[in-house]
Amino acid sequence: xxxxxxxxxxxxxxxxxxxxxxxxxxxxxxxxxxxxxxxxxxxxxxxxxxxxxxxxxxxxxxxxxxxxxxxxxxxxxxxxxxxxxxxxxxxxxxxxxxxxxxxxxxxxxxxxxxxxxxxxxxxxxxxxxxxxxxxxxxxxxxxxxxxxxxxxxxxxxxxxxxxxxxxxxxxxxxxxxxxxxxxxxxxxxxxxxxxxxxxxxxxxxxxxxxxxxxxxxxxxxxxxxxxxxxxxxxxxxxxxxxxxxxxxxxxxxxxxxxxxxxxxxxxxxxxxxxxxxxxxxxxxxxxxxxxxxxxxxxxx
Amino acid sequence: xxxxxxxxxxxxxxxxxxxxxxxxxxxxxxxxxxxxxxxxxxxxxxxxxxxxxxxxxxxxxxxxxxxxxxxxxxxxxxxxxxxxxxxxxxxxxxxxxxxxxxxxxxxxxxxxxxxxxxxxxxxxxxxxxxxxxxxxxxxxxxxxxxxxxxxxxxxxxxxxxxxxxxxxxxxxxxxxxxxxxxxxxxxxxxxxxxxxxxxxxxxxxxxxxxxxxxxxxxxxxxxxxxxxxxxxxxxxxxxxxxxxxxxxxxxxxxxxxxxxxxxxxxxxxxxxxxxxxxxxxxxxxxxxxxxxxxxxxxxx
Numbered sequence: 001x002x003x004x005x006x007x008x009x010x011x012x013x014x015x016x017x018x019x020x021x022x023x024x025x026x027x028x029x030x031x032x033x034x035x036x037x038x039x040x041x042x043x044x045x046x047x048x049x050x051x052x053x054x055x056x057x058x059x060x061x062x063x064x065x066x067x068x069x070x071x072x073x074x075x076x077x078x079x080x081x082x083x084x085x086x087x088x089x090x091x092x093x094x095x096x097x098x099x100x101x102x103x104x105x106x107x108x109x110x111x112x113x114x115x116x117x118x119x120x121x122x123x124x125x126x127x128x129x130x131x132x133x134x135x136x137x138x139x140x141x142x143x144x145x146x147x148x149x150x151x152x153x154x155x156x157x158x159x160x161x162x163x164x165x166x167x168x169x170x171x172x173x174x175x176x177x178x179x180x181x182x183x184x185x186x187x188x189x190x191x192x193x194x195x196x197x198x199x200x201x202x203x204x205x206x207x208x209x210x211x212x213x214x215x216x217x218x219x220x221x222x223x224x225x226x227x228x229x230x231x232x233x234x235x236x237x238x239x240x241x242x243x244x245x246x247x248x249x250x251x252x253x254x255x256x257x258x259x260x261x262x263x264x265x266x267x268x269x270x271x272x273x274x275x276x277x278x279x280x281x282x283x284x285x286x287x288x289x290x291x292x293x294x295x296x297x298x299x300x
Numbered sequence: 301x302x303x304x305x306x307x308x309x310x311x312x313x314x315x316x317x318x319x320x321x322x323x324x325x326x327x328x329x330x331x332x333x334x335x336x337x338x339x340x341x342x343x344x345x346x347x348x349x350x351x352x353x354x355x356x357x358x359x360x361x362x363x364x365x366x367x368x369x370x371x372x373x374x375x376x377x378x379x380x381x382x383x384x385x386x387x388x389x390x391x392x393x394x395x396x397x398x399x400x401x402x403x404x405x406x407x408x409x410x411x412x413x414x415x416x417x418x419x420x421x422x423x424x425x426x427x428x429x430x431x432x433x434x435x436x437x438x439x440x441x442x443x444x445x446x447x448x449x450x451x452x453x454x455x456x457x458x459x460x461x462x463x464x465x466x467x468x469x470x471x472x473x474x475x476x477x478x479x480x481x482x483x484x485x486x487x488x489x490x491x492x493x494x495x496x497x498x499x500x501x502x503x504x505x506x507x508x509x510x511x512x513x514x515x516x517x518x519x520x521x522x523x524x525x526x527x528x529x530x531x532x533x534x535x536x537x538x539x540x541x542x543x544x545x546x547x548x549x550x551x552x553x554x555x556x557x558x559x560x561x562x563x564x565x566x567x568x569x570x571x572x573x574x575x576x577x578x579x580x581x582x583x584x585x586x587x588x589x590x591x592x593x594x595x596x597x598x599x600x
Contacts, residue, residue, distance in 0.1 A: 083576075133525045153523065182523075195511060196524040200531040202567060203503060205586040210563040211495060212589035221589070221598035223453065223482075224496040225433045230530040231500040235590050239583035247576045254571055261564060263510040267502060268557055271550045276383075276543045283539035286505040289512035289521070290535050298521035 010172035012037040016073040018066055018088055020044045020053045021238075022136060023105045024079030025144025028058050030177035033146040043069040053141045066091035070100070075173055078104040083244040085112055089119025096120075102127045103170045107193065107241075109157045109186035111248035116159070124161035128170035131155045131189065132179060137236040150178035157186045194252035199260060201242055202253065204235040310472035312337040316373040318366055318388055320344045320353045321538075322436060323405045324379030325444025328358050330477035333446040343369040353441045366391035370400070375473055378404040383544040385412055389419025396420075402427045403470045407493065407541075409457045409486035411548035416459070424461035428470035431455045431489065432479060437536040450478035457486045494552035499560060501542055502553065504535040 015031060017024040020042040031037045042059035043066055044050045050062045063069035070076055070092050078088055085106065092102065102120070106112045112129050120127050134152040136143060154174040158167050171181045184192070211220050246253055270278040292298070315331060317324040320342040331337045342359035343366055344350045350362045363369035370376055370392050378388055385406065392402065402420070406412045412429050420427050434452040436443060454474040458467050471481045484492070511520050546553055570578040592598070 192523050196520050196528050200528055205583045206563045206567050208586035208590050209582050218598050220496050221593045223492050227534045228496050228500055230533045232590055233530045234527045235586045239580050242583050243576045243580035246579055247574055250571045257568055263506045267506050271554055274547055276547045279546055280539045280543035282509050283505045283542050286508035286535045290508050290532055293521045298518050
């Protein structure tokens with residue numbers, strides 16, 4: 001099976017996935033499909049979810065602890081909600097071998113880097129933070145799929161301490177999952193994703209929450225249709241995961257929220273004045289920008 | 301062809317569609333597919349679009365004026381942006397036969413009723429306002445399809461003057477298109493749709509517009525992904541149509557915008573305080589409400 005032209009592809013022996021949900025599970029499936037690893041061990045806090053991960057062949061074994069999962073691993077993916085990283089890193093650190101590489105899948109990066117500096121001190125050369133720009137409003141290992149990262153971006157935000165060969169091998173692992181590699185600083189990353197991901201999630205959650213609290217909420221939802229369904233899809237996302245993202249990135253998110261509320265003030269003034277021309281110009285500029293985006297004009 | 305079990309189905313001879321875009325064109329295609337009419341004539345202001353409507357068999361003929369389209373019609377659908385209704389009704393009124401029924405597809409209803417009272421005076425018994433809860437971010441006759449209304453709600457907001465048999469026949473026409481009929485007052489309609497449709501459109505337009513105006517907008521759009529795509533889908537909607545809706549329903553929409561901005565103030569306070577528990581509770585309540593909606597718990 002080695003004579004398939006894959007000799008030059010990245011190969012790992014033992015891979016450990018900490019947090020086997022949508023992202024961790026998809027990473028495991030993608031590596032298996034690419035034949036990029038020999039054995040995958042998973043660790044997770046929910047025994048039912050881990051049983052499912054084993055039954056579905058997402059992982060080959062389930063570890064009883066983070067340290068047990070890490071021991072002997074060539075590559076470790078941390079894919080828990082980001083608030084758990086300090087505890088995860090603290091448990092990982094003493095179990096890491098000299099060659100073990102660590103990456104993650106957190107949607108925020110400044111807090112992840114800070115947690116690594118605190119919890120992986122002395123091992124920072126082996127750590128390469130990553131954020132796969134792929135996901136779904138679904139969560140749990142049952143939603144995992146081998147092609148989740150196929151054609152999607154993965155943003156690496158290496159530390160100055162990250163060893164170049166560690167960055168290269170972690171990049172190759174994500175590429176084996178089908179992803180395209182981008183690089184940014186943690187600060188730039190968190191600002192960009194506050195604007196194009198974290199804020200939209202916050203707005204979708206807020207709109208649904210506000211309507212759900214109305215006396216006539218049943219009537220309102222009864223007439224909600226396709227536009228509402230797509231606008232609010234991300235409001236079905238994992239509450240704990242998004243709590244952690246919003247808290248971790250709250251300063252950048254507050255800036256974005258402020259920008260947006262100023263925009264809403266301007267829109268409100270146009271509405272109050274019955275300024276049809278102003279509204280049409282705004283709507284037209286938005287449609288034009290979105291359609292240029294759909295046409296791939298902003299692809300990096 | 302009449303012995304197909306459709307003898308009891310609604311039948312119209314000549315149907316006129318004023319404004320042959322996504323909605324008007326789909327209405328025409330659906331009636332044809334249901335064999336519910338003999339002949340469809342269309343009128344529209346864009347000659348290229350009307351040529352397309354004729355070429356695609358959406359309409360059987362193109363009229364040179366609204367009056368010409370209306371003459372001899374059994375049923376007329378007005379499906380232009382709502383700001384054009386006063387002019388459309390003024391042109392329709394003298395050309396209406398005693399038995400001609402008029403319905404519409406406007407997304408707002410108080411302004412439509414007011415325009416009808418001004419422009420269709422003496423003919424109000426023949427008019428039954430309607431709002432099909434179906435659409436897409438696409439516009440123009442090229443996007444029209446026979447099943448657009450299939451299984452979708454159509455809200456009728458009859459006037460006190462609307463004749464009961466007119467309401468029944470207009471309802472039957474929409475049912476022939478596959479729609480399920482609901483009834484509301486124009487006031488209730490406009491409040492409900494300000495909340496679940498007009499506000500989300502406004503927010504999506506506003507978010508894309510705000511990001512498009514940034515210095516680093518190319519970078520931001522370059523990292524926008526699936527969540528952003530769905531959240532902003534409705535920001536690709538027709539600017540003129542949405543200008544008219546927002547202006548026509550601006551008092552109800554301003555109330556909804558105010559509710560939402562208060563919600564955002566509360567969310568901002570939680571973020572600023574790092575109130576993870578509060579955010580998680582809000583996100584969880586939103587996800588729960590949305591998932592109950594997806595499960596059909598609010599279906600009327």
